[in-house]
Amino acid sequence: MNFVSIRIITGDIQRLAGFYGQVTGLAPSWFGEDFAEIATPSCTLAIGSTRTLQMFEAGDTRPGANRSTIVEFLVDDVDKEYERLKPVLNDVVQEPKTLPWGNRSLLFRDPDGALVNLFTPVSADAIRKFRK
Numbered sequence: 220m221n222f223v224s225i226r227i228i229t230g231d232i233q234r235l236a237g238f239y240g241q242v243t244g245l246a247p248s249w250f251g252e253d254f255a256e257i258a259t260p261s262c263t264l265a266i267g268s269t270r271t272l273q274m275f276e277a278g279d280t281r282p283g284a285n286r287s288t289i290v291e292f293l294v295d296d297v298d299k300e301y302e303r304l305k306p307v308l309n310d311v312v313q314e315p316k317t318l319p320w321g322n323r324s325l326l327f328r329d330p331d332g333a334l335v336n337l338f339t340p341v342s343a344d345a346i347r348k349f350r351k
Contacts, residue, residue, distance in 0.1 A: 223262065225288075227266050228269060232252075236257070247266070254266070290334070293338060293349055297339040301337075317341055322339065322340055322345050
């Protein structure tokens with residue numbers, strides 16, 4: 220088994236794909252008007268409109284209702300990313316700070332309210348873990 224993507228369902232795909240494009244610095248690849256992906260070397264962030272749910276028997280998916288998942292991106296310098304992204308971040312939950320497990324972390328919410336973590340390993344153990 221290989222974990223390849225996580226998908227966020229949204230009522231405004233243009234806005235959300237644009238936001239994550241700004242966060243990652245990567246242009247979304249569009250596969251029709253209802254589905255986009257931002258592919259990184261390790262995983263893909265898929266973004267689907269609510270209309271895509273009609274193609275599945277997905278049950279109870281509600282855009283913007285998630286409060287238990289964090290979308291995480293490993294970055295070279297979280298402080299630089301914070302400065303770059305300040306103009307587009309409307310809901311910063313935690314400015315960059317070093318956490319006990321050795322990552323320096325920035326937490327903010329995307330336009331639909333999902334929590335996003337940009338982090339940089341700074342302790343020797345964390346660096347070893349992520350810089351293999």
